[in-house]
Amino acid sequence: MIRRSIRHGAVPLLFLLLCVLGAWAAHLTPQFLVGELLARFGRNAVLVLSLLVPIMAGLGLNFGIVIGAMAGQIAAILVTAWGVTGIGGFALACVLAVPLAMAFGALTGALFNRAKGREMVTGLIAGFFANGIYQLVFLFALGSLIPFHVTRLLLPQGFGLRNTIDLTGIQYALDDLWTARIGLGGQLLRVPVVPFALIAAVCALTLAFQRTKLGQELRAMGQDPHVASTAGIDVDRNRVIATIISTTLAAWGQLVFLQNLGTLNTYSSHEQVGMFSIAALLVSGATVSRATVAQALIGTLLFHTLFVVSPLAGKALLGDAQIGEFFRVFVAYAVITVALVLHAWQHARRDR
Amino acid sequence: MADPAPVREPVAERRTGVFASLREFARELGIPRLLIAVFVIALFGVAAATHMGLAALVSDSLVRVARNGILVLALLPSVQGGLGLNFGLPLGIACGLLACVITLNAGLGGWAGLALTAVLGAAIAVPAGLAYGWLLNRTRGQEMMVGTYLGFAVVSGMSIFWTMAPFHNPLLVWAIGGHGLRTTLTLTGYWDKLLDRLGAFTVAGVTVPTGTLVVFFAMCALVALFLRTRAGLSLAAARSNPRFALAAGISDTHTRVQATLLSTVIAAVGIVVFCQSYGFVQLYTAPLLMAFPAVACLLIGGASVSRATLTHVIVGTLMFQSILTVALPVTSQVIGGDISETARLVIQNGMILYALTRRSDTT
Numbered sequence: 001m002i003r004r005s006i007r008h009g010a011v012p013l014l015f016l017l018l019c020v021l022g023a024w025a026a027h028l029t030p031q032f033l034v035g036e037l038l039a040r041f042g043r044n045a046v047l048v049l050s051l052l053v054p055i056m057a058g059l060g061l062n063f064g065i066v067i068g069a070m071a072g073q074i075a076a077i078l079v080t081a082w083g084v085t086g087i088g089g090f091a092l093a094c095v096l097a098v099p100l101a102m103a104f105g106a107l108t109g110a111l112f113n114r115a116k117g118r119e120m121v122t123g124l125i126a127g128f129f130a131n132g133i134y135q136l137v138f139l140f141a142l143g144s145l146i147p148f149h150v151t152r153l154l155l156p157q158g159f160g161l162r163n164t165i166d167l168t169g170i171q172y173a174l175d176d177l178w179t180a181r182i183g184l185g186g187q188l189l190r191v192p193v194v195p196f197a198l199i200a201a202v203c204a205l206t207l208a209f210q211r212t213k214l215g216q217e218l219r220a221m222g223q224d225p226h227v228a229s230t231a232g233i234d235v236d237r238n239r240v241i242a243t244i245i246s247t248t249l250a251a252w253g254q255l256v257f258l259q260n261l262g263t264l265n266t267y268s269s270h271e272q273v274g275m276f277s278i279a280a281l282l283v284s285g286a287t288v289s290r291a292t293v294a295q296a297l298i299g300t301l302l303f304h305t306l307f308v309v310s311p312l313a314g315k316a317l318l319g320d321a322q323i324g325e326f327f328r329v330f331v332a333y334a335v336i337t338v339a340l341v342l343h344a345w346q347h348a349r350r351d352r
Numbered sequence: 353m354a355d356p357a358p359v360r361e362p363v364a365e366r367r368t369g370v371f372a373s374l375r376e377f378a379r380e381l382g383i384p385r386l387l388i389a390v391f392v393i394a395l396f397g398v399a400a401a402t403h404m405g406l407a408a409l410v411s412d413s414l415v416r417v418a419r420n421g422i423l424v425l426a427l428l429p430s431v432q433g434g435l436g437l438n439f440g441l442p443l444g445i446a447c448g449l450l451a452c453v454i455t456l457n458a459g460l461g462g463w464a465g466l467a468l469t470a471v472l473g474a475a476i477a478v479p480a481g482l483a484y485g486w487l488l489n490r491t492r493g494q495e496m497m498v499g500t501y502l503g504f505a506v507v508s509g510m511s512i513f514w515t516m517a518p519f520h521n522p523l524l525v526w527a528i529g530g531h532g533l534r535t536t537l538t539l540t541g542y543w544d545k546l547l548d549r550l551g552a553f554t555v556a557g558v559t560v561p562t563g564t565l566v567v568f569f570a571m572c573a574l575v576a577l578f579l580r581t582r583a584g585l586s587l588a589a590a591r592s593n594p595r596f597a598l599a600a601g602i603s604d605t606h607t608r609v610q611a612t613l614l615s616t617v618i619a620a621v622g623i624v625v626f627c628q629s630y631g632f633v634q635l636y637t638a639p640l641l642m643a644f645p646a647v648a649c650l651l652i653g654g655a656s657v658s659r660a661t662l663t664h665v666i667v668g669t670l671m672f673q674s675i676l677t678v679a680l681p682v683t684s685q686v687i688g689g690d691i692s693e694t695a696r697l698v699i700q701n702g703m704i705l706y707a708l709t710r711r712s713d714t715t
Binding site for chain 1: 439487490491492493494496497498500501502504505508509511512515516532644687691693694695696697698700701702704705708709710
């Protein structure tokens with residue numbers, strides 16, 4: 001019992017210690033840190049939350065959320081091309097993203113069903129593959145094969161989207177809807193209320209979903225797919241549904257992320273979404289087979305604290321911000337590796 | 353279950369002779385492989401039709417085949433040993449790169465420098481490979497995922513090492529600051545293209561990098577020999593039926609470590625040969641994604657997650673590397689844009705995805 005609680009708490013505690021030491025070394029003021037964290041938490045939490053449903057269903061970490069992020073980006077590009085701005089534009093993008101994400105999610109889910117037992121590596125490669133298709137469509141086909149006449153978005157050669165797209169139309173559409181001002185240490189912090197309300201809503205929905213019939217079925221599948229199947233649950237169908245839910249949430253998550261950032265790196269914004277979201281979730285002590293809403297929130301907070309602190313601490317301690325940047329990437333990969341090893345290790349031991 | 357075979361039989365009977373065997377051949381080869389083969393032929397066809405220097409393209413393809421071949425070969429033992437595709441290749445690559453940096457820092461050039469680097473790389477890869485094999489034994493069933501992320505973690509961990517490592521040769525470290533290795537180290541004056549130039553000759557405008565090719569084929573022969581020894585045979589036996597092998601006195605815990613070790617060592621030697629041919633040593637994030645093209649080569653050659661042969665290594669490397677070489681000049685001439693990188697992403701990952709999702713292969 002004690003051993004278990006230590007094992008569950010050790011990772012987040014270690015991380016907290018790392019963050020505190022780093023912040024202390026870099027002489028960060030709490031105001032700066034809180035301000036940075038509010039922004040980063042607001043834009044990343046939905047993406048991290050999108051990972052929960054597949055874990056519940058026993059699919060493991062959904063590296064395929066990259067594909068959901070692409071759906072979100074396609075919607076953002078369309079809205080920008082049509083010139084729909086403000087909250088209307090953002091809402092339209094969210095609506096547009098749904099059918100795209102559902103289609104992509106269904107395809108990814110079908111792939112997962114063909115690769116049972118190796119969903120994670122399949123999801124990772126599926127993300128890379130989808131990235132290739134995405135490039136094929138937006139770098140080559142758009143404007144040449146697919147008619148597209150918004151020249152301000154096109155590369156000088158006349159086809160293919162620019163590498164960065166200005167999303168000023170929908171920037172802060174959600175953040176500025178209602179900002180609360182909170183005084184902290186003599187400084188005013190602008191707190192974007194709506195994204196946080198949205199995060200709370202996603203949390204509540206995820207929790208409520210676990211109590212629905214479908215949610216219970218997914219949990220049963222996560223426990224033991226064979227038993228679930230003999231109990232009359234259509235395991236394959238439910239796995240596809242779980243993937244669709246995750247992909248759709250990821251598309252919305254990416255839209256929340258982009259409206260805060262204000263620029264879209266057409267060909268790279270989505271690439272690292274999977275890795276960073278998954279690392280953030282795992283930092284909280286969540287595992288490949290068990291993750292809660294609270295863990296997703298705590299993990300996002302901890303991971304992004306390290307993200308803010310690491311380069312600054314690297315600069316203060318070693319005179320080189322680059323080392324801090326390498327360090328945080330290393331931490332992200334290492335956290336995922338350790339979680340995968342622990343998961344496989346426990347699995348192997350149980351099988352024996 | 354009702355047997356659908358009798359219903360299908362008349363249809364199958366009608367497709368007799370050449371057509372049936374052609375269908376069988378196509379099924380064995382897989383549709384993606386056929387598409388890729390057609391793509392290769394089409395690329396060379398377009399190149400010939402538009403009077404591009406075909407000889408130069410073939411020369412470039414040969415250089416790239418020789419350069420990348422050993423890295424593809426490194427994947428063979430791990431598939432043979434039942435560990436699946438070794439996405440943890442960057443681990444071995446990091447060992448080889450470390451050896452490169454050590455010998456370069458000591459200023460060792462020429463044949464002695466190259467040989468010592470390869471030996472040193474292999475030596476460093478031994479403990480790394482043993483540890484990796486030990487880890488994979490404890491993470492059975494998830495070898496590919498663990499390997500992928502271990503590779504990523506090693507590459508990013510090594511990035512920290514490269515910036516902080518105590519190397520002081522002014523040719524290797526940044527001119528400003530005097531510490532931290534450069535992202536690209538030039539091999540000119542050390543062992544740049546030594547093997548590529550060894551016995552190189554030109555036939556009909558095609559230059560053959562004899563030395564590197566010979567080393568690649570020699571390594572292939574060595575691996576083939578190993579697979580026929582007692583140890584190699586037990587490797588395959590333990591993969592195809594662990595329990596049966598155990599009854600015969602072969603522990604698959606053992607053979608799996610051997611396979612991983614061999615794979616890691618070959619990868620270390622492979623990257624040294626790669627750097628030799630390329631003329632540069634690329635540090636930091638360069639090796640991060642190196643496993644994926646190598647895996648795609650093996651799969652395009654006809655391998656699956658659980659079965660691979662030397663023919664797959666050689667044929668796959670020939671096909672994929674010629675696509676990569678020929679696609680850039682051909683597509684830029686035809687459509688006026690560089691589509692080759694995108695095509696590489698689609699072909700490479702599409703191929704891996706196909707192999708991962710083959711029903712017959714899932715256990």
